[in-house]
Amino acid sequence: MPKPTPVEDLIIPPQDQKICGTICVCQMTAVLSAVAIVYLTVAIYMPYTRAIASGIDPTPIMCTTTRAVNKENCDWGSCGEWCLSKTSGACIQIYVNVRKNGSSLLLAECGSAANKTCYGIDQENAKKYHCIRDECRNLTGTFNCTEGKCINITDAFECAFRETDPPLKCSGRRGKITCIDVHGLFSCNRGTCRKIRTPYNCDRRCVDIPTRNKNVIVLSGDRVFLARCAKLAQEDGGNIVWTDSGEEVLMLSCHAVHNGTSGVVAVDCINAALLPRADIADLTNFTYLQYLYTMRATPNRLIAPSEVELTLANDSRLMINLEGCVNTLADECKEFLKDYGRDGTDHNAKARFPCFYTENNPDTVVARFDLDATFRQFLVALVLPTVLVVVSCITLLLCQKTVEVGDDAKMRFKGCASGQAEMQMHPNDPVSPL
Structure with a gap:
C-alpha cells in the first residue's frame, strides 16, 4: 500500500470563494432591483401619482350596473389584464348609474326573522344548447339565447309578453343553419322558436316566501329578508323613523342586511x-312581491329616500381603477367582469356596489380606490429596491477598493498581504516528504 500524502499547510487564505460569492450576489441583487424599479414605475409609481392628482373622493358612493357592452375595438375598457396592452383588441365596457348613499337603518326589537334567496340562472354553469351542433332541434320552453347558444330559463323565470317575431324552425335538415346566430329571448315548442319582442317582463319564480306575521320586508338583490320589528331607527344618531302600527308593512331596497351589536342593520336603504x-x-x-312593492305600496321618503333624488349621474363609465387595468396576471378581470358586469340582461338582479368618483367629473367612476393602501404600496416599492441597489453598489465599490487578485489568480483582501508574506516558506524550512 502506498504511503498517504499528508495535507500541506495552506499558504493562501481561504477567502477566494467567499469574496467571489459576495460579488456575484451583489451583482445579481443590483440587476434584479434595477429591473424591479423599471417594472414598478408602470405598476406602482405612475398609478400613485395619478391617484394623488385625480381628486377622487375617498368616501364611497353607490353604483348600479345598467349595461355591459362587448366591443371589438376599444378606446377604453373596464378592466384589462396587462396595462401595456389594455386598449388593444376586444374588451368589455360597463356602464353604471351613480348615486349618493342611502340610509343605514337599525331594525330594533325584531323577531320571526326569515331569509329567502331567489336564485336565477347561473350563466357560467348552466347547460347551453349550441344550435350549430343541432342541439336546438327539440327546444321547448323559454330560452335566453346569445349568438346561437341557448339557456333554458323556464323553471327560473316567468315571462309575460304580447308579440313575437315569425317562427324559426330549428329542427329538420336546415335547422342548425336557420338558428345558427339566434340572439335574444325565445319561446320555443319542439324546436320551433319565436323571438319575444319588447316590451316583455320576466320575473323570477321564487315561491313560498313566508310573509305571515312580518311587517318589514327588505329586498337586497336576489335575497329577501323578512322580520317582525317594533321600530326602525337611523344607525347614526338613533332617530326613530318608523314605528309599527299594526296596520302596514314596510318595504325597502337595501344593499346589504347583517346582524349588528344593537340589532339587525340594513345598509344603503332606498325607496321606502x-x-x-x-x-x-x-x-x-x-314576482307578486315585486308587483306589490312597485305598484301598490305608497312611497315614504321620511324613512328612506328615493333613488331618483340621490342620483348623481346616469350611464357613467366604470373602471376597475384609474388605469382600467391590473398587472398581477392573476385573472382578476375575469372575476371583476363576472361580479360587476351583471346588468340584468340574464334576468337576474343587477350588480350594486360601492364605487368612487370625482365631484367635477361623475362620468367616470372606479371600483377600487384606497389612497392609504396606494401610499403604503408606493413606499414599500420605492424603499425596498432602492435600498437593495444602493447597498449592492456600495458593497461592489468596497470590493473594488479592498480586494486584489494575486499572481495565483486568487482573490484576497489587501490587508492580508503582510500576513501572506509571513506565511511564505523559508528556504531552510524542512520539506514534507512525498
Missing part, C-alpha cells in the same frame, strides 16, 4: 314604501 297589511297573504312569490 308602506303597504296595507291586508294586501299581502301568508305566503307569496317573488
Whole structure:
C-alpha cells in the first residue's frame, strides 16, 4: 500500500470563494432591483401619482350596473389584464348609474326573522344548447339565447309578453343553419322558436316566501329578508323613523342586511314604501312581491329616500381603477367582469356596489380606490429596491477598493498581504516528504 500524502499547510487564505460569492450576489441583487424599479414605475409609481392628482373622493358612493357592452375595438375598457396592452383588441365596457348613499337603518326589537334567496340562472354553469351542433332541434320552453347558444330559463323565470317575431324552425335538415346566430329571448315548442319582442317582463319564480306575521320586508338583490320589528331607527344618531302600527308593512331596497351589536342593520336603504297589511297573504312569490312593492305600496321618503333624488349621474363609465387595468396576471378581470358586469340582461338582479368618483367629473367612476393602501404600496416599492441597489453598489465599490487578485489568480483582501508574506516558506524550512 502506498504511503498517504499528508495535507500541506495552506499558504493562501481561504477567502477566494467567499469574496467571489459576495460579488456575484451583489451583482445579481443590483440587476434584479434595477429591473424591479423599471417594472414598478408602470405598476406602482405612475398609478400613485395619478391617484394623488385625480381628486377622487375617498368616501364611497353607490353604483348600479345598467349595461355591459362587448366591443371589438376599444378606446377604453373596464378592466384589462396587462396595462401595456389594455386598449388593444376586444374588451368589455360597463356602464353604471351613480348615486349618493342611502340610509343605514337599525331594525330594533325584531323577531320571526326569515331569509329567502331567489336564485336565477347561473350563466357560467348552466347547460347551453349550441344550435350549430343541432342541439336546438327539440327546444321547448323559454330560452335566453346569445349568438346561437341557448339557456333554458323556464323553471327560473316567468315571462309575460304580447308579440313575437315569425317562427324559426330549428329542427329538420336546415335547422342548425336557420338558428345558427339566434340572439335574444325565445319561446320555443319542439324546436320551433319565436323571438319575444319588447316590451316583455320576466320575473323570477321564487315561491313560498313566508310573509305571515312580518311587517318589514327588505329586498337586497336576489335575497329577501323578512322580520317582525317594533321600530326602525337611523344607525347614526338613533332617530326613530318608523314605528309599527299594526296596520302596514314596510318595504325597502337595501344593499346589504347583517346582524349588528344593537340589532339587525340594513345598509344603503332606498325607496321606502308602506303597504296595507291586508294586501299581502301568508305566503307569496317573488314576482307578486315585486308587483306589490312597485305598484301598490305608497312611497315614504321620511324613512328612506328615493333613488331618483340621490342620483348623481346616469350611464357613467366604470373602471376597475384609474388605469382600467391590473398587472398581477392573476385573472382578476375575469372575476371583476363576472361580479360587476351583471346588468340584468340574464334576468337576474343587477350588480350594486360601492364605487368612487370625482365631484367635477361623475362620468367616470372606479371600483377600487384606497389612497392609504396606494401610499403604503408606493413606499414599500420605492424603499425596498432602492435600498437593495444602493447597498449592492456600495458593497461592489468596497470590493473594488479592498480586494486584489494575486499572481495565483486568487482573490484576497489587501490587508492580508503582510500576513501572506509571513506565511511564505523559508528556504531552510524542512520539506514534507512525498
